[in-house]
Amino acid sequence: MPIWDELTDAIESGVIVTNPQGYCIYSNAYARTLLPLDPMDTPFDSHFSEELRNIFRGEHLPREGQHITAHLKYRSAHHPAEMDLFVKSRPAGGAVVFLNPVRPEISEVMQSEERFRSLVEISPDAICMLSERLDIVYANSSMAALLGIPDQQAVGLNLWQVVEPEDQTFLLKLVQALPSEDQIMPPTEQHWKSLSGERLEVEVVCRSWVEPNTAERITVLIARDIRDRKEAERQLRESEARHRTMLSAIPDTVFLIDRSGVCKDVHSPDPDLLAAPVEMFLGKRIYDLFPPHLAEMFEHVISRALETAELQTIEYALDLGQSVQFFEARVARHSEEDVLAVVRDISAQKASLERLEYLNQSDQLTGLYNRAYLQDTADQLILTADPQNVVGVMLWDVNRFKDINDSLGFAVGDELLQAVARKLRKHVAHPDLLGRLDGDEFAMVLRRSSISELMQVAYSVQNAFEQPLHFAGQQHILSLAMGLAIYPHQGQTYHDLLRQANSALRYAKLNRQGVAVYRPEFDLPSSERMLIEQELRDAIQKRKLVLQYQPLWDIHQQKLWGVECLVRLQNRQGRFISPEEFINLAEETGLIRRLDQRVIELAMEELRDLDFVCSVNLSPSTIRDSEFFAWMRDFALRLGERASRLQIEVTEGTLMQERDVVVSRLEEMRRWGIKVALDDFGVGYSSMSYLKHLPLDVLKLDRSFTTYLGESETDNRLMDSLIQLGHGLGFKVIAEGVETSEQVQWLRTHRCDLIQGYHISRPLSHRDLRQWMGALK
Numbered sequence: 001m002p003i004w005d006e007l008t009d010a011i012e013s014g015v016i017v018t019n020p021q022g023y024c025i026y027s028n029a030y031a032r033t034l035l036p037l038d039p040m041d042t043p044f045d046s047h048f049s050e051e052l053r054n055i056f057r058g059e060h061l062p063r064e065g066q067h068i069t070a071h072l073k074y075r076s077a078h079h080p081a082e083m084d085l086f087v088k089s090r091p092a093g094g095a096v097v098f099l100n101p102v103r104p105e106i107s108e109v110m111q112s113e114e115r116f117r118s119l120v121e122i123s124p125d126a127i128c129m130l131s132e133r134l135d136i137v138y139a140n141s142s143m144a145a146l147l148g149i150p151d152q153q154a155v156g157l158n159l160w161q162v163v164e165p166e167d168q169t170f171l172l173k174l175v176q177a178l179p180s181e182d183q184i185m186p187p188t189e190q191h192w193k194s195l196s197g198e199r200l201e202v203e204v205v206c207r208s209w210v211e212p213n214t215a216e217r218i219t220v221l222i223a224r225d226i227r228d229r230k231e232a233e234r235q236l237r238e239s240e241a242r243h244r245t246m247l248s249a250i251p252d253t254v255f256l257i258d259r260s261g262v263c264k265d266v267h268s269p270d271p272d273l274l275a276a277p278v279e280m281f282l283g284k285r286i287y288d289l290f291p292p293h294l295a296e297m298f299e300h301v302i303s304r305a306l307e308t309a310e311l312q313t314i315e316y317a318l319d320l321g322q323s324v325q326f327f328e329a330r331v332a333r334h335s336e337e338d339v340l341a342v343v344r345d346i347s348a349q350k351a352s353l354e355r356l357e358y359l360n361q362s363d364q365l366t367g368l369y370n371r372a373y374l375q376d377t378a379d380q381l382i383l384t385a386d387p388q389n390v391v392g393v394m395l396w397d398v399n400r401f402k403d404i405n406d407s408l409g410f411a412v413g414d415e416l417l418q419a420v421a422r423k424l425r426k427h428v429a430h431p432d433l434l435g436r437l438d439g440d441e442f443a444m445v446l447r448r449s450s451i452s453e454l455m456q457v458a459y460s461v462q463n464a465f466e467q468p469l470h471f472a473g474q475q476h477i478l479s480l481a482m483g484l485a486i487y488p489h490q491g492q493t494y495h496d497l498l499r500q501a502n503s504a505l506r507y508a509k510l511n512r513q514g515v516a517v518y519r520p521e522f523d524l525p526s527s528e529r530m531l532i533e534q535e536l537r538d539a540i541q542k543r544k545l546v547l548q549y550q551p552l553w554d555i556h557q558q559k560l561w562g563v564e565c566l567v568r569l570q571n572r573q574g575r576f577i578s579p580e581e582f583i584n585l586a587e588e589t590g591l592i593r594r595l596d597q598r599v600i601e602l603a604m605e606e607l608r609d610l611d612f613v614c615s616v617n618l619s620p621s622t623i624r625d626s627e628f629f630a631w632m633r634d635f636a637l638r639l640g641e642r643a644s645r646l647q648i649e650v651t652e653g654t655l656m657q658e659r660d661v662v663v664s665r666l667e668e669m670r671r672w673g674i675k676v677a678l679d680d681f682g683v684g685y686s687s688m689s690y691l692k693h694l695p696l697d698v699l700k701l702d703r704s705f706t707t708y709l710g711e712s713e714t715d716n717r718l719m720d721s722l723i724q725l726g727h728g729l730g731f732k733v734i735a736e737g738v739e740t741s742e743q744v745q746w747l748r749t750h751r752c753d754l755i756q757g758y759h760i761s762r763p764l765s766h767r768d769l770r771q772w773m774g775a776l777k
Helices: 002-010 029-034 104-122 141-147 169-175 227-249 292-308 347-361 371-383 401-408 410-425 451-464 494-510 526-541 579-589 592-606 620-624 626-645 652-656 659-671 713-728 741-749 766-776
Strands: 014-018 024-027 066-071 082-089 095-101 126-130 136-139 183-193 199-210 217-225 253-258 263-267 312-319 324-333 338-345 390-398 433-438 441-448 469-471 474-476 480-487 515-517 546-554 559-570 613-617 646-651 675-681 698-701 732-735
Touching (some): 029 095, 169 183, 292 312, 292 338, 371 494, 390 401, 441 451, 441 494, 546 613, 626 646, 646 659, 713 732
Antiparallel strands (some): 126 217, 324 338, 469 474, 546 559
């Protein structure tokens, strides 16, 4: 084929023709110089490392042919290792193959261009090339994705269609650029829109230049989707604004302190909260600001907060010259290198807590210890006594106190008790305990080396009261009776000794004997105890208990809100037995649950047609009794809607014994509709810490808080705080022991809800209560 040879030899490429089986049937001279072996009569793909059999058979080739880079299988120093092939299929089958050796410089350029194109294609930024008219002549996949269209549809789109009108100024700059001018535009933020109408926020960088060969201006534009960044910036601004608002609302001072203890920033809502101007703190170390012991403590706390990322809290005192101030600092890690210290002045809170602690352990009238504090601490005094020592529990009672109270009034009676307390205080010394138990009854717990020393104290007190006492503007002669029980001879615990001392005191009063030391025969005779027990059993069984009702008065609506039910026991001779005697006996004999049940039944029966609350006191043992709880559930079901008229009164002491059980049962009773009141609040335990967790409806404030209302500024502030405390926790507040119109007016002004006391009414029988209510109408 001379003509074919001449034609193919004129081509600056090797030419190979293959048949449908992929065998070489023709090669020009240049092709044979490129291949190390003769191509004829062998499968042409055998010359190459790649699998090209189907290609050389002319199968699966594009109509316009296909470019392939292939590597020779058998190479020598005279033959190129890499070949550039262009393969085009023959109509009769097989293929025509044009071969050219790949020159290194061209290969590197092609590889560089390929790498560049790959980088552009995989770039997360949207990249396009624009014509002079700003038509997109090339766009990577990120640009197409940004515009919300398929890759191939981005080409031909004009940028004027994409950029929002308010940001098209930069397009005019591109269009109006001088023909010979290269232009680089700095990053700008723009608003675009996708073809679906979605508004986009992008950051755009572009460069344009004039191609020297074609004189055409080419522009490359890179756009970055900044919607997420903008949203994050917006959220950050909002977060910072919230934090600034919150910080300005915090009443505390906030310090930013680094790891080395240097103050980097200070925020204070009020400059007066700081001991010096803010500038005096900045850049100062904690050792410059605090005494060494406090600085060392802060250094440890800062280190601890950075290491553990846990909140650290400390309290400390600073001597500011005129006063000592107390502070609380809460230190939390802010970053790896600094902490935030939120500092609050707790001086007022500290003073209030100390005042509350004093109130919770003290009798409000006399300032002596109260019953609960004595109960908590007396056993410790007994247990720590030296074996050679004795401990005496003395009970003192003012003779004829009731007569004085009734004839001269409660206010004078209170002054008398205060005068007695002052005189008794002179006869005790550390670690002795002196407290007021109730009414006119005082207790001493004394540790001495012998019984004779205890008796010396007793006679010394007796002698002191032979001198007149000054109270209520007059001089009064008083006498006291005392009962004494001694550890370890007559009891091992304060509770036992107190009971024995009470027996001795009863003996001293009955026999008009000033002082009595306990002897077993002083106990209530067994026959008398049995008689009272029998009377109590009969009264419970035959429903002969006597109930009295003391009104609970709404001072704002001027109407009866409810009554407190009080139980009385009459013997066969018609004499009333002291509640202390038969209630204590009921506790000891296990009758207390039946007694409480019968009182609730009788009260709700007697008042069944009256629409107000009936409040009944429950014994601590009753509230914990599972049989009573089951009975109470059935009784509440029988009452139906009337269950809301029943109120249960419990004391703080009740809540402190098996607290979880008691609280859960009170919560259940409230679900049945029964109200719950806390009686005599403020005279017992440290109520503030747990009061907010109790299932209560009503807070009854002990009468000791009412006595000096309007007269003592301290009592006024205390009562006002207690009323606000009750209201803040959502409780109704009842003031007990109200006896004067001035007290009523004060309580009304300070928003107390209800009052109870002799100013409204003494306890009344069922019949007298109805007459009293009739008189109101």
